[in-house]
Amino acid sequence: MTTHPTTPFDGQKPGTSGLRKKTPVFMQPNYLENFVQATFDAVDGVAGKLLVLGGDGRYFGAEAAQVILKMAAANGAARVIVGQGAWLSTPAASNMIRKRKADGGIILSASHNPGGPKEDFGVKYNMANGGPAPEAVTEAIFARTKTITEYRMLDVADIDLSHLGEVRLGAMVVEVVDPVSAYADMMEEIFDFKALRDLFKAGFRMRMDSMCAITGPYAVEILERRLGAAPGTVTHAVPLPDFGGMHPDPNPTWAHELMGEMMGAEAPDFGAASDGDGDRNMIVGRGIYVSPSDSLAVIAANAHLVPGYARGLKGVARSMPTSAAVDRVAAAVGIDCYETPTGWKFFGNLMDAGRVSLCGEESFGTGSDHVREKDGVWAILMWLNIIAARGMGVAELMAEHWARFGRNYYSRHDYEALPTEVANAMLDDLRGRLDTLKGKEYQGLVVESSDEFCYTDPVDGSVSAHQGFRILFEGGSRVVLRLSGTGTEGATLRVYLERYAPGPEGLGEEPQEALAPIIAATEEIVGIRARTGRPGPNVIT
Ligand code: VG1
Numbered sequence: 001m002t003t004h005p006t007t008p009f010d011g012q013k014p015g016t017s018g019l020r021k022k023t024p025v026f027m028q029p030n031y032l033e034n035f036v037q038a039t040f041d042a043v044d045g046v047a048g049k050l051l052v053l054g055g056d057g058r059y060f061g062a063e064a065a066q067v068i069l070k071m072a073a074a075n076g077a078a079r080v081i082v083g084q085g086a087w088l089s090t091p092a093a094s095n096m097i098r099k100r101k102a103d104g105g106i107i108l109s110a111s112h113n114p115g116g117p118k119e120d121f122g123v124k125y126n127m128a129n130g131g132p133a134p135e136a137v138t139e140a141i142f143a144r145t146k147t148i149t150e151y152r153m154l155d156v157a158d159i160d161l162s163h164l165g166e167v168r169l170g171a172m173v174v175e176v177v178d179p180v181s182a183y184a185d186m187m188e189e190i191f192d193f194k195a196l197r198d199l200f201k202a203g204f205r206m207r208m209d210s211m212c213a214i215t216g217p218y219a220v221e222i223l224e225r226r227l228g229a230a231p232g233t234v235t236h237a238v239p240l241p242d243f244g245g246m247h248p249d250p251n252p253t254w255a256h257e258l259m260g261e262m263m264g265a266e267a268p269d270f271g272a273a274s275d276g277d278g279d280r281n282m283i284v285g286r287g288i289y290v291s292p293s294d295s296l297a298v299i300a301a302n303a304h305l306v307p308g309y310a311r312g313l314k315g316v317a318r319s320m321p322t323s324a325a326v327d328r329v330a331a332a333v334g335i336d337c338y339e340t341p342t343g344w345k346f347f348g349n350l351m352d353a354g355r356v357s358l359c360g361e362e363s364f365g366t367g368s369d370h371v372r373e374k375d376g377v378w379a380i381l382m383w384l385n386i387i388a389a390r391g392m393g394v395a396e397l398m399a400e401h402w403a404r405f406g407r408n409y410y411s412r413h414d415y416e417a418l419p420t421e422v423a424n425a426m427l428d429d430l431r432g433r434l435d436t437l438k439g440k441e442y443q444g445l446v447v448e449s450s451d452e453f454c455y456t457d458p459v460d461g462s463v464s465a466h467q468g469f470r471i472l473f474e475g476g477s478r479v480v481l482r483l484s485g486t487g488t489e490g491a492t493l494r495v496y497l498e499r500y501a502p503g504p505e506g507l508g509e510e511p512q513e514a515l516a517p518i519i520a521a522t523e524e525i526v527g528i529r530a531r532t533g534r535p536g537p538n539v540i541t
């Protein structure tokens with residue numbers, strides 16, 4: 001064992017999902033080492049423990065995996081299960097932790113953030129339930145990073161992660177596993193693979209854009225090999241360290257290639273995309289884009305048609321900024337619906353307690369209690385299974401859904417990389433005026449209530465304050481504002497806009513038009529343009 005002296009780095013505070021920084025920041029001597037040792041220390045050490053390790057294949061991931069293995073060995077871990085080539089999608093890592101009853105796991109990814117020598121890198125710790133560390137643990141990690149004086153690391157050569165099998169690193173065993181097969185087997189248990197094979201056999205055409213990120217190998221194995229979708233169904237299927245220059249964020253802005261194809265004359269029946277680490281998904285039909293909030297609601301309304309959920313859902317949960325479309329389904333079906341802060345870590349307790357089996361976020365995240373992470377490929381298979389069971393296309397499913405439940409028009413406007421002081425000053429000012437808004441009229445909309453979201457976990461009673469500003473207008477429209485906790489440059493303001501149309505009239509509007517009064521009212525209340533000097537958002541989803 002070798003003990004290395006070190007001194008703390010500022011700002012090693014995990015955000016919405018792990019610690020994310022520019023790659024060169026992570027590559028500084030001791031930076032990764034400090035954070036990993038702080039993590040081990042915060043979970044009472046890893047002596048004798050079983051860990052899972054993998055990542056999305058981005059730049060610096062393979063080198064980071066070697067460092068973490070040598071540190072795990074020096075800290076006395078018994079065994080580390082690592083995906084071949086240091087690859088594991090986030091949901092596959094979650095599954096591996098659960099299946100192998102590991103004590104925890106480390107995921108190397110900055111998820112939907114671009115990768116490369118000048119882009120982003122990230123490290124996230126997951127617990128024995130397979131889910132992201134809760135706030136109490138991430139706070140303990142952060143506290144430890146501020147007092148760290150040494151880390152432990154074996155001084156040995158790198159090991160070969162390209163071959164399956166077991167290797168010794170000191171007294172620790174490194175077990176290199178196929179990153180795909182256990183995950184694909186789990187999908188086969190949840191979904192009606194025969195019905196899906198029949199769907200593709202009957203000529204159903206699909207396009208899956210893996211965006212040069214981690215789902216490529218998973219999607220090729222499941223869709224093309226096990227389900228018989230045409231070869232080439234999955235595009236950008238080979239994970240690359242810089243994602244081929246793509247921004248692996250599956251939304252209409254960044255997955256524009258897929259959007260172009262799905263809106264074109266030769267569009268296949270169904271389109272989907274996923275993000276860097278494979279936990280996000282975007283669903284697109286021929287000529288129709290499905291908002292993530294609507295996707296969650298459609299899945300909730302149809303889940304019982306999928307073998308894994310044939311007995312119905314225990315309950316559902318959504319993050320606060322996600323639209324209330326799923327709430328309407330829950331009310332109709334008679335199940336509980338929970339509202340949590342942004343970030344998957346807040347769903348873990350609800351799933352572990354058996355209160356919910358389906359969760360979702362407006363940010364293209366959907367998942368269930370089959371793992372404790374959101375799961376892109378799972379969501380895509382959910383849609384395919386529903387399409388097969390209902391014998392309907394995406395456009396028909398959406399029209400039917402809105403006719404039954406009404407439509408929650410929804411959009412998110414992002415202002416990325418704002419100067420931090422400008423963003424903080426703007427929101428501090430709003431906080432100061434929040435209590436005075438009630439009853440006032442903006443652009444014809446009257447404020448019904450406004451607050452800053454504070455969550456009390458119904459399972460363990462822990463409290464998370466300052467989770468976003470909510471302004472509700474009379475008639476069920478609302479705007480939510482919060483700062484991103486995953487960005488690596490300045491501050492990113494997210495503005496979430498929602499308006500409910502009960503139908504039957506007014507269900508077919510273009511969302512930006514349907515939301516125009518709320519957008520204008522938000523500008524009047526918050527003054528985003530005036531304060532930031534930006535003409536408008538730079539990403540609209
Ligand atoms: C964003 C999303 C949030 C999601 C998080 C991690 O966080 O809004 O819903 O859980 O990313 O997703 P923020 O704090 O930037 O708004 V992933 O796929 O990047 O792990």
Ligand code: CO
Nearest residue numbers: 111112275279
């Ligand atoms: Co992700």
